[in-house]
Amino acid sequence: MKHYQITEWCHHFIKEHVQEGDICIDATAGNGNDTVILGELVGASGKVLAFDVQSQAVENTKKRLADAGFQGRSQVILDSHENMGQYAEKESINCIVFNFGYLPGGDHNLATHQETSIAAIYEGLRLLKKGGMMSLCIYSGGDTGFEERDAILEMVKGLDGKRYLVIVSSYYNRPNNPPIPVLIIKL
Numbered sequence: 729m730k731h732y733q734i735t736e737w738c739h740h741f742i743k744e745h746v747q748e749g750d751i752c753i754d755a756t757a758g759n760g761n762d763t764v765i766l767g768e769l770v771g772a773s774g775k776v777l778a779f780d781v782q783s784q785a786v787e788n789t790k791k792r793l794a795d796a797g798f799q800g801r802s803q804v805i806l807d808s809h810e811n812m813g814q815y816a817e818k819e820s821i822n823c824i825v826f827n828f829g830y831l832p833g834g835d836h837n838l839a840t841h842q843e844t845s846i847a848a849i850y851e852g853l854r855l856l857k858k859g860g861m862m863s864l865c866i867y868s869g870g871d872t873g874f875e876e877r878d879a880i881l882e883m884v885k886g887l888d889g890k891r892y893l894v895i896v897s898s899y900y901n902r903p904n905n906p907p908i909p910v911l912i913i914k915l
C-alpha cells in the first residue's frame with residue numbers, strides 16, 4: 729500500500745482473501761479496476777460478475793478485461809447491483825466489492841443512492857458464502873452528499889454480530905470528507 733488510497737487499502741485485504749477458482753462480484757464496475765484485480769485473483773478456473781447501470785462503465789470495464797485477457801472469466805452486466813441475486817446463487821460468492829459514489833471521470837450527477845445501495849448490500853450478504861468478504865469504499869461529500877454514507881454506516885452497524893464481522897476504518901486526519909473503507913466478513 730504505497731499511497732494508502734482507499735482502494736489500495738481494500739485491495740490489500742481482497743488479495744489476502746480471494747483464491748484461484750473463486751466466484752466474485754464487482755457490484756459497481758465503474759472503470760473496471762476492481763473487476764480486473766478480481767479477474768487476476770480468481771484465475772482461469774474462477775468467475776467474476778461485474779455490474780453497473782451506466783453503459784459507459786460497462787464498456788470501460790469490458791475494454792479493461794479484454795486488454796488483460798480476462799473476458800473468459802468475467803461477465804459484465806448492464807444492471808443495478810441490487811439485482812445481482814438474479815445472476816448468482818445464494819451463498820456461492822467469496823468476495824463482493826462496492827465503490828459507492830459516482831463513476832470517476834463520469835457525470836457526477838449519476839451516483840449511487842442509499843435505497844439501492846442498501847438493498848444491494850443485503851442481497852450481497854445473502855449471496856456471500858460462509859467466510860466470504862464484502863468490501864465497501866464509501867465516498868461522500870460535495871458531489872454525492874452524506875445521506876448514503878450515513879445510511880450505509882447505520883445499516884452495517886445493525887448487522888447481527890454473531891453472523892457478521894464489520895470493520896470500519898477511517899482516514900482520521902485527512903480533510904474534506906475522506907472516503908470510508910468497510911470490510912464485512914460472513915461468519
